[in-house]
Amino acid sequence: MKVLVIGKGGREHAIAHAASRSKKVTKVFVAPGNVGMCDIATCVQVSDQDVAGLVAFAKQEQIDLTIVGPEASLSLGVVDAFQEAGLKIFGPSKAATQLEASKDFTKRLMAKYHVPTAAYATFAHYEEAAAYVKKQGVPIVIKEDGLKAGKGVTVAMTMEDALEALDIAFALPQNKVVIEEYLEGFEFSLLCFACGTTLIPMEIAQDHKRAYDNDAGPNTGGMGVYSPVKKITKEIVEETMQTIMYPVAEAMVKEGCPFTGFLYGGLMLTKEGVKVIEFNARFGDPEAEVILPRLESDFIExxxxxxxxxxxxxxxDPQVTLGVVLASTNYPASSTKGAVIKGCEEVEELLYHMGTDEKDGQLITAGGRVLIVVGKGDTLEEAYEKTYADVRKIKSDALFYRNDIGKKDMAEK
Incomplete structure (x- = not known):
């Protein structure tokens, strides 16, 4: 069968890689893809936001299954358009994508169906939001309501940071913010293959959101990740499925927007049990890059x-995978384009391209997060050593990375 993957980043590289390993697949296309995927897929010059162009390509090539990567494509209704054209596609409808596209929608859904999450309030005006923050005190979490590509969240430890986050949020016209209580605990990601109330859970991963070592700096789309996570036992996973994942899937059905696709729970293990930090309507990035290489079952099946x-x-695969993101120097504030990258051919472990391009035969930067190296080992320590040995082979004046992915969890053993 022919498979089309929509998107161009590291997540889509990992999805295309998993699809290419399926015994059912004869050809993988990625629209638009990137230069790093050319050995496993055919890149198609159609934007991941050109819904009509994607439908036309899928019809022309007689694509058997399309898999959607990015949230932007989902929020444009690409799944609805494919279904209207009679094309098989794996991803949530535009209505179901609200689970990620509107934090307020998701918080209201969880409140209505008694899904454990942080206490919250939503505001459309700066003055009311600022008054609420001053009353609640810090630490506190400020989230811009709409799609923010994994950013737009401030964990404010000082009142100055909180009010600055509100200033930034309300500088955008008609923006809303969700203000949440600060949760303490162990953060982890639980993803499921989902269709209505049928959920197939994946292995646990832990993303590292902060830009710099020791969890310093601003929140990002993710700077590194590993899987599995020993601290999250089978019992905790089962509890999370019963108290969070199934109730949310059932709630979406009851609300008339059943969810199909990769259901992503960003979760916190607190003293009171597991609580929801956020939901995403697609595969996490960088979680896809460490979870999918461990999947021994046929991805397409x-x-x-x-x-x-x-x-x-x-x-x-019982082995541990650990991924380290190489990002543009000023990420997440800005990205670098056109800086030369050398040494990728020396990498021995997996290398997924997140934001790269090619110019005059040289690999160059073309985004905020640029590459992710994923190493495998029998232990977290071994995976760490292998990954960082390869990371150090990659040379560019415009890239930085965290040195401590997985370190805290090694120290806690």
Whole structure:
């Protein structure tokens, strides 16, 4: 069968890589893809936001299954357009994408269906929001309501930071903010293949959101990640499925917008149990880059099973995968384009391209997060050593990375 992956980043590189390993797949296309994917897929010059162009390509090539990567494509209604054209596609409808596209929608949904999450309030005006923050005190979490590509969240430890985040948020016309209580605990990601109330859970990963070592600096789309996570036991996963993932899937059905696709729970293990930090309507990035290389079950067979609402027991490589993101120097404030990258051909572990391009035969930067190196090992320590040995081979004046991905969890053993 022919598979089309929509998107161009590291997540889509990992999805295309997983699809290419399926015994059912004869050809993988990625629209628009990037230069790093050319060995496993055919890149198609159609923007991931050109819905009509994507539908036309899928019809022309007689694509059997399309898998959506980015949230921007989902929020434009690409799934609805494909379904109207009679094309098979794995991803949530525009209505179901609200789970990520509107933090206020999701908080109201969780409140209505008693899903454990942080206490919150939503505001459309600076003065009311600022008064609420001053009353609640810090630490406190400020979230801009709409799609922010994994950013737009400030964990404010000082009142100055909180009010500055509100200034930035309300500088945008008609912006809303969700203000949440600060949760303490152990953060982790639980993703499921989903279709209605049928959920097939994946292995746990832990993303590192802050830009710099020791969890310093601003929130990003993710600077590194590893899987599995020993601290999150099977019992905790089962509890999370029963108290959070299934109730949210059922709530979406009851609200008339059933969810199909990669259901992503960003979660916190607190003293009171597991609580929701956020939901995403697509595969996490960088979680995809460490979870999918561990999946031993046929990726396409799993998607087909869940779309037919069949349960399936997944098989996983017991080894640990650890990924380190190489990002543009000023990320997340800005990105670098055109800086030369050398040494990628020396990397021995997996290398996924997140924001790269090619010019005059040289690899160059073309985004905020540029590359992710993913190493495998029998232990977290071994995966760490292998990954960083490869990271150090990559040379560019315009890239930086965290040195401590997974370190805190090694120290806690």
């Amino acid at each position: 799993v998607i087909e099973a869940v779309m037919e609402q069949r349960e399936m027991e997944l098989q996983w």
